[in-house]
Amino acid sequence: MTDPIMEVESFRSESAARVLLGRIERLLKRAGATTDEPVALMEVCGTHTVAISRFGLRSLLPDSLRLLSGPGCPVCVTPLIEIDRSIAVAETPGTIVVTFGDMMRVPGSRSSLESARMDGADVRIAYSPMDSLKIARENPGHEVVFLGVGFETTSPTIAATIVAAEREGLGNFSILPFFKTVPAALDMLASIPNRPLDGFICPGHASVIIGADAYAPVACNRNMPCVVVGFEPLDILSGIEALLEQVAAIRANQGHAGVEVRYKRAVTGEGNVAAQKLLRDVFEECDAEWRGIGVIPGSGHDLNERYRGFDVRERLSLDVESPVEQPGCVCGEIMLGRKLPTDCPLFGEECTPRRPVGPCMVSTEGSCAAFYKYERDAA
Amino acid sequence: MDNDDRVKLAHGSGGALMHELIENLIVPRLANPILESLDDSAELPDLGGHKLEGGRVAFTTDSYVVQPLFFPGGDIGKLAVAGTVNDLSMKGATPLYLTLGLIIEEGLRLSVLEEIIDSIAEAAEAAGVSIAAGDTKVVEHGAVGGIIINTAGIGVIPDGVSISASRAEEGDVVILSGTIGDHETAILVAREQLKLDEVIESDCACLNGLVDAVLCAYPDIHVFRDPTRGGLGTTLNEIASKSGLGITIRESDIPVARKVRTVCDILGYDPIYMANEGKVIVVVPERGADIVLKAMRSHPLGQDATTIGTVGGKRGVYLRTEVGGLRPIVMLEGVQLPRIC
Numbered sequence: 001m002t003d004p005i006m007e008v009e010s011f012r013s014e015s016a017a018r019v020l021l022g023r024i025e026r027l028l029k030r031a032g033a034t035t036d037e038p039v040a041l042m043e044v045c046g047t048h049t050v051a052i053s054r055f056g057l058r059s060l061l062p063d064s065l066r067l068l069s070g071p072g073c074p075v076c077v078t079p080l081i082e083i084d085r086s087i088a089v090a091e092t093p094g095t096i097v098v099t100f101g102d103m104m105r106v107p108g109s110r111s112s113l114e115s116a117r118m119d120g121a122d123v124r125i126a127y128s129p130m131d132s133l134k135i136a137r138e139n140p141g142h143e144v145v146f147l148g149v150g151f152e153t154t155s156p157t158i159a160a161t162i163v164a165a166e167r168e169g170l171g172n173f174s175i176l177p178f179f180k181t182v183p184a185a186l187d188m189l190a191s192i193p194n195r196p197l198d199g200f201i202c203p204g205h206a207s208v209i210i211g212a213d214a215y216a217p218v219a220c221n222r223n224m225p226c227v228v229v230g231f232e233p234l235d236i237l238s239g240i241e242a243l244l245e246q247v248a249a250i251r252a253n254q255g256h257a258g259v260e261v262r263y264k265r266a267v268t269g270e271g272n273v274a275a276q277k278l279l280r281d282v283f284e285e286c287d288a289e290w291r292g293i294g295v296i297p298g299s300g301h302d303l304n305e306r307y308r309g310f311d312v313r314e315r316l317s318l319d320v321e322s323p324v325e326q327p328g329c330v331c332g333e334i335m336l337g338r339k340l341p342t343d344c345p346l347f348g349e350e351c352t353p354r355r356p357v358g359p360c361m362v363s364t365e366g367s368c369a370a371f372y373k374y375e376r377d378a379a
Numbered sequence: 380m381d382n383d384d385r386v387k388l389a390h391g392s393g394g395a396l397m398h399e400l401i402e403n404l405i406v407p408r409l410a411n412p413i414l415e416s417l418d419d420s421a422e423l424p425d426l427g428g429h430k431l432e433g434g435r436v437a438f439t440t441d442s443y444v445v446q447p448l449f450f451p452g453g454d455i456g457k458l459a460v461a462g463t464v465n466d467l468s469m470k471g472a473t474p475l476y477l478t479l480g481l482i483i484e485e486g487l488r489l490s491v492l493e494e495i496i497d498s499i500a501e502a503a504e505a506a507g508v509s510i511a512a513g514d515t516k517v518v519e520h521g522a523v524g525g526i527i528i529n530t531a532g533i534g535v536i537p538d539g540v541s542i543s544a545s546r547a548e549e550g551d552v553v554i555l556s557g558t559i560g561d562h563e564t565a566i567l568v569a570r571e572q573l574k575l576d577e578v579i580e581s582d583c584a585c586l587n588g589l590v591d592a593v594l595c596a597y598p599d600i601h602v603f604r605d606p607t608r609g610g611l612g613t614t615l616n617e618i619a620s621k622s623g624l625g626i627t628i629r630e631s632d633i634p635v636a637r638k639v640r641t642v643c644d645i646l647g648y649d650p651i652y653m654a655n656e657g658k659v660i661v662v663v664p665e666r667g668a669d670i671v672l673k674a675m676r677s678h679p680l681g682q683d684a685t686t687i688g689t690v691g692g693k694r695g696v697y698l699r700t701e702v703g704g705l706r707p708i709v710m711l712e713g714v715q716l717p718r719i720c
Contacts, residue, residue, distance in 0.1 A: 011704070012701040013465070013629075013701075013704055014701065014702055014703045017702040017703060018703070047647075053700070053701045053706065054649075054700070055702055055704050055706075055707040055708065056698070056700045056702075056703075056704020056705050058703055058704075059704045059705050059706070060702065060703060061706045079482075114387065115385075118385055118387070127571055127646070129574070209439060213720075233700070233701065233702040233704075234702070352712075353712040354395070354396065354712055364647065364715075365647075372712075373705065373712070374706045375706065375707075375710065376707060
């Protein structure tokens with residue numbers, strides 16, 4: 001058997017990176033890209049955002065290529081009102097809130113889960129949603145609520161948890177759902193007129209579940225190149241190369257956009273059929289609000305009729321006031337690909353990971369947080 | 380948004396928030412030149428006017444709150460000895476005596492306490508230090524998670540040895556004694572009961588033997604520092620900032636055990652910010668680097684010692700990534716949180 005880590009190391013070779021960078025430079029020339037009119041590619045996955053920054057890829061790529069961070073961080077796109085609602089659940093006596101770690105420090109209108117915990121609320125970090133079933137079993141007098149945040153990457157495991165809770169008859173487990181789905185968001189981003197956008201670096205993790213075929217409508221109807229990419233530096237450079245081949249061909253009127261997989265060791269065309277069935281069994285499509293962007297039709301997952309009883313909103317009344325966003329923040333424009341974090345006047349001054357103003361600074365996978373951590377001047 | 384005026388868990392992470400707390404709230408109120416050096420241990424100029432023959436006194440204290448109390452590679456007792464011995468060693472001091480403060484929760488089994496004290500005795504003997512004084516308190520159930528331990532330590536810095544995080548110089552070489560991230564990853568796996576095929580052991584160890592070997596081979600060491608909380612990234616930032624210089628390290632030269640890297644990759648942690656309890660960063664003039672490396676590699680705790688970078692260039696800490704990119708390494712902000720996906 002091959003050693004998986006050895007394989008990872010082989011995806012970080014400097015000499016192979018140099019070869020790919022040479023090809024990328026030639027393709028950019030062929031596409032007519034310049035520093036003033038660069039080719040713009042968008043990654044729509046927080047893990048890509050972090051990987052690009054962490055491996056210092058921007059410092060290696062030519063100025064005629066612009067990498068934009070889309071709305072790929074599930075915590076960042078969670079609307080303020082849902083954060084407020086999560087805190088309201090935590091502040092309700094007799095509840096235990098279980099969440100992925102990223103959600104802890106996200107500021108709501110007046111507080112955060114971290115502050116609520118300091119005030120005595122029972123908020124616990126879990127590595128797997130299944131952990132919350134154990135907590136529910138051990139605390140029969142409490143309502144145990146898992147925060148249902150995430151894209152198709154995480155929603156199947158939460159769906160499986162709900163199915164398991166039903167089978168076990170666990171009456172004190174519920175979720176607060178605000179799931180998002182990737183393809184509808186990409187379609188919306190691709191449909192913005194006069195967009196500075198030439199292709200999508202499609203998310204590797206979500207694509208394992210939904211399959212590369214899910215991007216065919218965007219590629220086909222919007223003539224938008226889509227390449228599914230892994231998370232190692234050579235994966236990302238290879239994905240950029242594939243996208244630039246398409247961009248150059250489209251600009252030369254020699255082709256139409258399509259979907260390509262450069263992460264074949266994990267992603268297939270059809271995806272994980274069992275996980276997709278689980279999603280269909282438990283959820284139904286809904287319109288969803290994306291923080292900083294607004295409502296995107298058909299871009300969310302809600303519990304369906306059969307499992308609606310697991311929605312905490314059916315069990316507790318959670319009145320929260322209309323929230324107020326901080327003025328001056330350009331996170332919405334960053335996630336739409338119109339601006340980079342460094343274009344924001346608040347970046348690194350009034351808005352830092354410790355005192356975040358906008359959603360892209362709050363999560364470790366947000367583009368502003370990644371820029372702050374990895375791409376600032378260190379001095 | 381974050382106008383919270385309360386202490387957060389992140390204030391204890393060893394990163395930027397903790398530095399802010401210490402430098403803005405604590406030190407100014409206790410102002411004195413000894414404390415203000417903020418090295419791993421304090422260097423006392425004299426003892427009430429009495430000078431020590433042949434050296435100066437090093438003095439330090441540290442508290443241990445680790446959960447779980449027992450973990451692969453160590454336990455809270457061994458850690459309480461090693462941590463304080465290492466704080467003394469990082470000034471080049473020979474550790475001599477420790478105090479032992481035990482804050483025990485009611486209900487802790489005596490057999491558990493016995494095991495912890497035996498572990499303290501074993502670690503102290505191996506490090507050549509004596510537990511010279513102690514204190515015991517018992518608190519209500521649920522107050523401290525079983526037991527917390529404080530140790531203070533005293534040692535002697537030999538004449539001719541002058542080590543401080545502020546002594547790095549342009550052109551110096553940065554050496555690391557071995558793999559990073561083992562301790563915090565081992566604790567994380569034990570705390571979360573993650574099921575892995577292989578055991579990840581903490582590197583918890585007393586470093587005074589290794590430090591002695593290095594000083595014996597090459598006395599003109601500029602900096603010793605053990606990258607504990609906040610990890611290699613935060614500790615290098617402390618050195619760079621106190622010395623007012625830049626440090627550039629190469630990612631491909633930083634040893635990370637494969638199983639540690641795998642766990643960190645899965646959970647979204649960066650090994651560069653993971654705590655170590657048995658590793659030392661050595662900053663040494665270039666002409667001494669080979670001698671130091673040889674001395675370290677012939678010690679059991681320094682077998683994987685390697686050069687990871689150099690001092691110089693633009694201020695701050697920079698990392699040359701495996702694929703050749705360059706990025707800054709900033710001090711850890713808050714705590715690392717496991718990511719969603």
